[in-house]
Amino acid sequence: MTNDRSDADAMRHWWRTSIIDMEPGKIAFRGHPIQDLIGNVSFPQMIWLMVRGDKPSADEAALFEAALVAGVDHGPQAPSIAAARMAATCGVGLNNAMATAVNMLGDVHGGAGEQCAELYYGISDKLRAGQGLSEAVTSGLDDWRAEHGKIVSGFGHRFHKPVDPRAPRLMQLVREAAAKGTVSGRFADIGEEVQAELGRQRGGRPIAMNIDGATAVIFCELGFPAPLSRGLFCLSRSVGVLAHAWEQMNQGGRNKGPMPPSYLPLYEAKEDDR
Amino acid sequence: MTNDRSDADAMRHWWRTSIIDMEPGKIAFRGHPIQDLIGNVSFPQMIWLMVRGDKPSADEAALFEAALVAGVDHGPQAPSIAAARMAATCGVGLNNAMATAVNMLGDVHGGAGEQCAELYYGISDKLRAGQGLSEAVTSGLDDWRAEHGKIVSGFGHRFHKPVDPRAPRLMQLVREAAAKGTVSGRFADIGEEVQAELGRQRGGRPIAMNIDGATAVIFCELGFPAPLSRGLFCLSRSVGVLAHAWEQMNQGGRNKGPMPPSYLPLYEAKEDDR
Amino acid sequence: MTNDRSDADAMRHWWRTSIIDMEPGKIAFRGHPIQDLIGNVSFPQMIWLMVRGDKPSADEAALFEAALVAGVDHGPQAPSIAAARMAATCGVGLNNAMATAVNMLGDVHGGAGEQCAELYYGISDKLRAGQGLSEAVTSGLDDWRAEHGKIVSGFGHRFHKPVDPRAPRLMQLVREAAAKGTVSGRFADIGEEVQAELGRQRGGRPIAMNIDGATAVIFCELGFPAPLSRGLFCLSRSVGVLAHAWEQMNQGGRNKGPMPPSYLPLYEAKEDDR
């Protein structure tokens, strides 16, 4: 009997979780019965609860929500959106089309927010250790670049020059939240000093903070671990992915390739490359 | 020059969209500049805007939000959640783990809401054509089963018996919204009559409306086309997927299989099956 | 103790398989120790063994191999290949890039072989029931179209006109195998009569058999169930997917979209569509 217990228990323990507690007729998330949550918490509050285990205040949730709203889409130039639209014409389900896109939000396409949050947290640690802001930013950038390379995630945009219109609006909301005491404003300071320092390093040419730099400020202000910046971006971007996959399904098309069928990829015999 | 126009235009037209309008420094979704949306619309309103093109009222958005909150997770018994947790131990990114789960929300695992919405819309068409509710439900069920088989999506649950705790709460919110005039209540009537009819067909044994049956009521009340029931479910469930993948990453593990490594799958030489 | 047995056994039985038998230090596939297979069976023979459970003759394996070779790639015009190449620039692993492509080989992009095999098997059943070839093909086409629609999978090609160069070569190999008695030639007859009948139905304009029509002939001759036509195509196409993802990684690029970044998708305000 003890052994019986242990086989079943071994299995149950293998799949243990602190997120959901279920019995027939009962579902509770993080200790809250689902029927108490439905209609009483907002969707962003529910996301926060599920991922972190606690409930945010209304003001925290509002700032969090702004970051989720800001990242929903960047159009069919983005490989993930293009792939979702192509998938939608290949005879797979809407879920498969959505998965195709999210799957492509890797280190380069979806990881900038995470990398930028690492930068900010590194600088924050230096501040806590007593460095001044300017010194912490300079040495934090050095540390980060030693690991990640020269180009700093969260700043500059190959398309939106000189300004990514999402960043100033998000930073404004962070400053308002700091003024209300919802957040400390520490990471807003860090983000803006990084931006200023990068401009100085470019000989005075200003560089924009982009969506990843701004949402990372928010996620750090709210205390999310860096890897969740990517996960939350995936949630946000899934909205645009769904919208585009659905629009494509209504546009029609079969096996939509990257360009109209009359255009052929260029064949380069290998010698041509030399 | 005309031809030049046409090559570039052919490409641009190949990727045409009504969702996003971009220029350097400008992003507008469905005609609204992004900076006007951030901080001013809720995340559910943004989802609605992206997918449909119009903005919901606050009351519509609240009902919509309840459906998004309700479907976030069903724990590691669900193959999608289990797969996301396994993927999180295989050395792939959080985005890949999330995609793995969403990819599995196919006709059987994630399609019930869509199928149920088709049933409701079919019955609604019969009502519009002049049939009474009871007759429309009976014949609507017949039509639906001819295409989809005997088991009616949205009703009954292999685990939550006798009641799926999410459904009554969602239906309560629909009724409240109907009382306020936010929605018509037409699909709430349909859903409840389907539930009653299924009970009668089982010789009086009641059957529960499940999460898919209840969210389909909401999505139909709000006018979403049936396939979007699946897409919106994917958005909602992505929340639980992220939470579980992240929890697993923190639990650790490498190449987590479906059961502890000391348990081996049973090998059945083919003859054993006969 | 009996109960203990049953918990562990329930788990083991839940994951039962006839494919692989493992113990520490032992791996056997379909009853054959792996060390006896390595170096002694070809890769196509191994594929056959794994999927079906028996080993093919050398002649059967050669015909099977020709079908696997024929389907490896169709270039970046194909959405799956384009998506793999885009994924390869997004900071995900080579495995993720490969999965992205295979995931898109749905009913429209990768399902033609399966649908065509269903057509052939349906016609074959009619032959067995005593119909003549011409009658069986005509009524088989009618049956198939009632389910699948007007366009017959496996015939015609939007690009390769008038001839898909893979089909005649594959059919030649089928005929040679039939002459040797390796296969019956029954499905070659069926495929060619379908092609002829489709030409007659187009008022005498000939239509090409395409790669899917020809590989379906081979898979049916060899006795593979129809759904495996898709699965085997996925194996074959994975080769081109790998080659393209790898070539793209060597070409470089970050977040490669569907067209050069200087070309913008066309924004159509919704009114423009009307």
Added chain:
Amino acid sequence: MTNDRSDADAMRHWWRTSIIDMEPGKIAFRGHPIQDLIGNVSFPQMIWLMVRGDKPSADEAALFEAALVAGVDHGPQAPSIAAARMAATCGVGLNNAMATAVNMLGDVHGGAGEQCAELYYGISDKLRAGQGLSEAVTSGLDDWRAEHGKIVSGFGHRFHKPVDPRAPRLMQLVREAAAKGTVSGRFADIGEEVQAELGRQRGGRPIAMNIDGATAVIFCELGFPAPLSRGLFCLSRSVGVLAHAWEQMNQGGRNKGPMPPSYLPLYEAKEDDR
């Protein structure tokens, strides 16, 4: 007109490739018309040609083929295989089930071969630079561990103790190929010295070379760049994935979770963890 040229050319160049050359009625891979390849090259030769651009000799292809055969499957304990079987019950296509599995072959689950090849190539470079085998192995291990951590990919197996039955057979084939002059045997020497050195570092307790250690020897002997070890493993493992997904489809089941539905994951209120 010049400009017209440049728009179309920009697109064509954006998707340039040396793999496939197509025109209506013509398909050539790496310069070889497809009809000349079908029936004349083996599937492994085709894989080699596609990925590398040249054709292997028959002896090279045979050794390559052995590695492809060896890695096809490791059963439902492997998360990738379990996920494919679960996906097969969720109402998605066989291609989606296959993609689900391949997607999970990340750094931990599918990357060992690549990491091991990096180790071997690093040691090989030291040999070329004049170091003796023993010294090159010791310092190569040090270098590799500085980047990848203590556990050396390709050696040891959590399940197959003391011997992974695939490795000795593969090494035997490498030695035979070296005796024939097909390969140099250099990487066989390296692999075996790594194995011996690891045993010495464990105080004389022998450690097994596993499948990844052995296939990496083969891929290095044949001159494949390290990342292709992972890509080729994905091709090989796709075979088992297909077999298991197909077996599961025939077993039936709906929404197959990781354990029988009567077993519930253990809920741990967060305090329990402390």
